[in-house]
Amino acid sequence: MALIVDKEIEWLTNCVLPEILKNGRLVDNYNESQFNTFKVGTIQIAVIGIEEAFMLTQCYRASINFDFAGKQQQVKLVVKKTPEISTEDYNDAQFDDLFHNEVVFYTEILPLIQQLSGGNFGAPKYYYSEIKSNSALIILGDFATDGWSVTKDRFNLSLEHVRIAVKYLGKFHGFGYAMKNNENKRFQQLTKEFRESRFTSDSMNPMWDLTLKTGLKRALKATNKYHPDVDMDFVKKFQQLVFSYVGYGRQRVAPKEPFSTICHGDYLRNNVAYKYDTDSSGNPLDIMMFDYQTVRLSSPMIDLSVFLACSVFADVRYKHFDSIFDDYCNALFESYTKQSNQPLPEFLNRQNMLNEYVRFLPYSISISSSFLMMLVDPPQNTPAELFLMQTTEEDIINNCMTQGGEIVDREIAHQLKEMFDLSRLHNVEIDEDIDSSAWINSVVLE
Numbered sequence: 001m002a003l004i005v006d007k008e009i010e011w012l013t014n015c016v017l018p019e020i021l022k023n024g025r026l027v028d029n030y031n032e033s034q035f036n037t038f039k040v041g042t043i044q045i046a047v048i049g050i051e052e053a054f055m056l057t058q059c060y061r062a063s064i065n066f067d068f069a070g071k072q073q074q075v076k077l078v079v080k081k082t083p084e085i086s087t088e089d090y091n092d093a094q095f096d097d098l099f100h101n102e103v104v105f106y107t108e109i110l111p112l113i114q115q116l117s118g119g120n121f122g123a124p125k126y127y128y129s130e131i132k133s134n135s136a137l138i139i140l141g142d143f144a145t146d147g148w149s150v151t152k153d154r155f156n157l158s159l160e161h162v163r164i165a166v167k168y169l170g171k172f173h174g175f176g177y178a179m180k181n182n183e184n185k186r187f188q189q190l191t192k193e194f195r196e197s198r199f200t201s202d203s204m205n206p207m208w209d210l211t212l213k214t215g216l217k218r219a220l221k222a223t224n225k226y227h228p229d230v231d232m233d234f235v236k237k238f239q240q241l242v243f244s245y246v247g248y249g250r251q252r253v254a255p256k257e258p259f260s261t262i263c264h265g266d267y268l269r270n271n272v273a274y275k276y277d278t279d280s281s282g283n284p285l286d287i288m289m290f291d292y293q294t295v296r297l298s299s300p301m302i303d304l305s306v307f308l309a310c311s312v313f314a315d316v317r318y319k320h321f322d323s324i325f326d327d328y329c330n331a332l333f334e335s336y337t338k339q340s341n342q343p344l345p346e347f348l349n350r351q352n353m354l355n356e357y358v359r360f361l362p363y364s365i366s367i368s369s370s371f372l373m374m375l376v377d378p379p380q381n382t383p384a385e386l387f388l389m390q391t392t393e394e395d396i397i398n399n400c401m402t403q404g405g406e407i408v409d410r411e412i413a414h415q416l417k418e419m420f421d422l423s424r425l426h427n428v429e430i431d432e433d434i435d436s437s438a439w440i441n442s443v444v445l446e
Contacts, residue, residue: 003058005045008079012062013040016139020128026075027068034069041065041072048078050378052150053270056093058083061142076145077127081137090134092205097195098293099136103129104193105292106140109262112186113175116339121175122148122168122288140290148273148288155375156313157269159320161284164274165307166328168287169267173300174335176261177348181340191255191262191297198294199250207396212245214400215370219416221401222409227417234420241431242366244439251434252363255297258347259356265294267303269311269375301356304328305364310372314414321418329353351426358428361419369412376404 020026021038041064048059059080066073082095090096106126113121125141151161180187216239223235242248253265264271271291274284296302308317308324317324329350337344423430 003045003047003060008045008060008062009043012043012064012079016128017064017066020139021068023128025125025127027073031069037067037069039067041067050380053154054374054378055270056083057081061144063142076142078124078140078142079137080140082135084135087134094197094200095136096131097197097200099129099131099138100195101197101295102138102291102293103131104190105295106138108190108193109295112179112190113172116175116178121172122286124288124290143273143288143290147275149276150273151269154269154378155311155372157311157316159316159324161274162308162312162316162320162324163327164284164287165272165311166304166324167331168289169264169300169303169307170328170331170333171335172289173261173263173303174332175339176263176300177332177336178339180261181336181342194296196250197265197296199246199253202246204246207391207393209245210393210396211400212366212370213243214397215373216242216366218401218409219365219369219412222413223416226410226413230417230420234423235416238362238365238416238419238430240440240443241434241436242362243443244436245366247439248366248434248436249363252360253296253298253302256299256433258345259299259301260297261300263296263298263300263303264289264292265296265298265302266291267307299356299360300332301353301360302363305357305360306367309361309364309368309415310375313411314418318414318418325350325354325357354422355426355428358419358422358426359430359432361415361422362430365412365415365419368415370400372411373400373404373408376407 017026017040018035018038021030021035022032024030043065044063046061046063048055048061057080059078062077062079064075064077066075082090082093082099085093106123110121110123110126114123124143126138127141128139130137151157153161157165176187220232220235220239223230224232267289272287272289275286277283277285332353333344333348336342336348419430422428
């Protein structure tokens, strides 16, 4: 279902903008006595489509001209809302929890991070949100007006993009650890507000479950073809480990001390924006992240491993892994010591973080094996259409085994090789701390 622009303009004019004005975020020094001077002028809407990012929500930019207290002003917003779908689909997608988490981050956690960073932590401005029984929305500032933009490359980011991204991520995780050290009670209160956004239910949509399991079969087939030197028993062990999306995922992302900190939860190209040099060289200068719907208390390696699996290809990740990992660790260590004014705790050292990274590789590779294909060859459907599509099991299997072609096959296979090599090199078992007894006997894979 396509976005009805006139309907959105009417809704913004009569319902949303007056509320944003009242909450004091639309204009500086808002005075209630001047509310009646507010008049909305022209509104231009531009839909954010699949050419920018694959999303299950409807997103658009709104450029709004208005008068207030005798002055003409303009604001540029990004509106993100759930598609018009059934209550069952809304609940299956856990939209209520996803939007709750994002609102908590922008209204409660971001202000503390900005305080720690002296206002130097890049993030969109929060304006407004609504969460109802079968719909949700959030409205943020359009960061494009400040020179930020999502990369044109949906995958396979350059080394320059990767270095900036991991340094920023390390800085963010350092803020979390410092907050945990300095204001532990407040840290615990805030993180208790997070809702599990992926692994709450013991059951999942059958079609999505089939997609995930087919991705694992594709990983085995691709590894056998492109990296036959990788022990197939190891690959099968990986498949068995992550066969239960919920059972494995719930255990892997659960907060475990001492590593738990505030994590983005879905740190990849779709959810970051860069600033570039004005000399047209294409060199990235800075980065910020957004879309905090999966924010969680977990190991920081949930973010680093997913980013390197879904947004970076082997020719950059594998070739430059040591220096990329150093960039991340150094930024984290510097951020923590600066914000906490304390020396690094013993657990925060490079080897411990590297071992933790290896433990999270099955998690990130299980995601890339079923999601990377959508980045390489994105579906040409609106969010609402994706929920309404009637697809046979045969079509799902065929699509999951072929979408994205050889590019995806080679990349997934190399990720399995890297996990195998790192596991052996650092003597880290990929199933460490995971109890798979509940599903291991039901695993059926070709």
